[in-house]
Structure formats: C-alpha cells, structure tokens
Amino acid sequence: MSLSEWLNIKRNTSLKTNKKTIDLKVPEGLWIKCSKCNLLMYYKTLEKNFKICPKCEYHFPTTSKDRIEALIDNNTWQPINKYLISTDPLGFSDRKLYSKRLLDMKIQTGLCDAVQTGLGNVVNIPIALGIMDFRFMGGSMGSVVGEKLTRLIEKATIEKIPVIIICASGGARMQEGMLSLMQMAKISSALQKHKQERLPYFTILTSPTTGGVTASFAMLGDLIIAEPNALIAFAGRRVIEQTIKEDLPDNFQTSEYLFKHGFIDLIISRIELKNRVSQILSFYCNR
Incomplete structure (x- = not known):
C-alpha cells in the first residue's frame, strides 16, 4: 500500500468518526406544495386562506x-x-x-x-x-x-x-x-x-x-x-x-x-x- 492510499484511508476514517449525525424529523402535514405553481407553503397558511394558493389562486x-x-x-x-x-x-x-x-x-x-x-x-x-x-x-x-x-x-x-x-x-x-x-x-x-x-x-x-x-x-x-x-x-x-x-x-x-x-x-x-x-x-x- 502506498503512502497516499494509507493517508486517504485514515482521513476518511477520521471524518466518519468525527461526523455528527443529526436526525431532523419534519412533522407530516406541516408543508404543502401547490400542484399548479409549485409554491411551497405552510399548511396553516393555506388553511387561513380558505385553502387557496396565495400565489396563483388555485383552489385546493x-x-x-x-x-x-x-x-x-x-x-x-x-x-x-x-x-x-x-x-x-x-x-x-x-x-x-x-x-x-x-x-x-x-x-x-x-x-x-x-x-x-x-x-x-x-x-x-x-x-x-x-x-x-x-x-x-x-x-x-x-x-x-x-x-x-x-x-x-x-x-x-x-x-x-x-x-x-x-x-x-x-x-x-x-x-x-x-x-x-x-x-x-x-x-x-x-x-x-x-x-x-x-x-x-x-x-x-x-x-x-x-x-x-x-x-x-x-x-x-x-x-x-x-x-x-x-x-x-x-x-x-x-x-x-x-x-x-x-x-x-x-x-x-x-x-x-x-x-x-x-x-x-x-x-x-x-x-x-x-x-x-x-x-x-x-x-x-x-x-
């Protein structure tokens, strides 16, 4: 094994050891995308607007x-x-x-x-x-x-x-x-x-x-x-x-x-x- 190969293995191992895993769980139903204009919005925002897209006025x-x-x-x-x-x-x-x-x-x-x-x-x-x-x-x-x-x-x-x-x-x-x-x-x-x-x-x-x-x-x-x-x-x-x-x-x-x-x-x-x-x-x- 060459010196460069050994250094690459050690560097990758070090990265895996020091890397912190963050588990972000987004609650279901929090976001919704408009099927017409693809606007991503809070579901509560949509509900307050009578379920009408604020951008293109698509009626959900x-x-x-x-x-x-x-x-x-x-x-x-x-x-x-x-x-x-x-x-x-x-x-x-x-x-x-x-x-x-x-x-x-x-x-x-x-x-x-x-x-x-x-x-x-x-x-x-x-x-x-x-x-x-x-x-x-x-x-x-x-x-x-x-x-x-x-x-x-x-x-x-x-x-x-x-x-x-x-x-x-x-x-x-x-x-x-x-x-x-x-x-x-x-x-x-x-x-x-x-x-x-x-x-x-x-x-x-x-x-x-x-x-x-x-x-x-x-x-x-x-x-x-x-x-x-x-x-x-x-x-x-x-x-x-x-x-x-x-x-x-x-x-x-x-x-x-x-x-x-x-x-x-x-x-x-x-x-x-x-x-x-x-x-x-x-x-x-x-x-």
Whole structure:
C-alpha cells in the first residue's frame, strides 16, 4: 500500500468518526406544495386562506366541514338526517364488497355518506344547505345522497327558505345501479315543487362536478355559481373527442369556458363566496 492510499484511508476514517449525525424529523402535514405553481407553503397558511394558493389562486380540494364553517354563520348550523346510511341492495362487489367499501369510507372521512345537509344562516339569512364531499367515494350520488337532498329541499319548501347545494361529484354511484340514476328525477321533482312556491335555489359548482349530478340538479339552479378553474362536465374529454371526431380547446370543461358560453352565471372565489351569496340572497328575499 502506498503512502497516499494509507493517508486517504485514515482521513476518511477520521471524518466518519468525527461526523455528527443529526436526525431532523419534519412533522407530516406541516408543508404543502401547490400542484399548479409549485409554491411551497405552510399548511396553516393555506388553511387561513380558505385553502387557496396565495400565489396563483388555485383552489385546493376542501371538505364539507370546511365549507360549512366558511359559509354558515357561527352556531347556526343544524344538521338534518345526519345518520342516514346506505345499504348494499345489489350485493355489489368489484375489488371489494360495496358494504366493506362503505364502511372504509365512513372510517376515513367520519361521514355517513357523500353529502351533508342542514339548516343555517348566511349573514342572518336562513337557508337550507347541502354540501357534497368528494372524499366519500368521489362524492358519488347514491340512494342516500338523493334521499338526503330531497328531504332537505322538501324541508326548505315547508319552511319557505332558499336552497343552496354545493356540488362536488364524479356522478351517479355505479354500485347501486338504476337506484342511483333514479335520484336524478327524485331531486329534480322536489326542486320543481320548491320553485312553484317562488323560492330561490342556487348551485355552487366545485371541482369536479360531473356525470349525473351535472345532468340533473347541478344545472337546475336559478343562479349557477362556480369556483375558478373548476372541472365541470358530463362526459370525459376523450369520450367527447372520439364521438365528435374533433380536438377540444385546452380550457374545455372549465368554469371559465362554461361562463363564456353561457352555461353558468357567476365565477366567485371561495374567499368572497359568503359575502357575494349573502348579497344575492338579500336581493331575492327583499323581492
């Protein structure tokens, strides 16, 4: 062994012996990166900003609980039909039993199904509110979602108050087959009776709002509001392109594209939503 080789070995050994190992454990959920502009920020900063990126204003997905806190006045929320749960009428099974999938979703989300319904005030104006939660099986519309929204609308009709539904859904729930598709007609029928009483109904479309939800109650609002850059569609882009044999614009099926073509009425940021909704409600109620 040469002298230079021996000196290198000794130097490396000395470095390993004297080196101090520092174990830095960063708590999970402390930082989050924006999926659109890659801004790295504290999660608490994002939460304080209604889960909107402070740089590019990308609207992160949020929960039904957060939406209730952001829209409804403090101490006025009264949930209804909170513990209504789905069964497995078809005995459906794919990679796991439908009944097992429902149980897993309940444990993960703390919800009984993909929608929360209740009564509350928006700047002292009473409303009936339904909030779909995409975390529960993609916000899919099954029998319980349809039943809870129908009961909510019927309650609002009796109480003579407006209805607002915040939509976030992948469409009808395939595990319940035709039973899920029947909810489209059931909810629409309840909305017609609500309309006959000359009561307002608003929808707020968030990302994503697709499938049977878009084809029914999401597009029946007297006023249709959407969050910025929300995905709003019935069928997927690829299916449409293959059907019409044409390429679609890059912003196709976004709230901005639909606003430009007259399918929705307003695009409102989550930060401004409560104030703008209260202004609109005041106009309808005063009238």
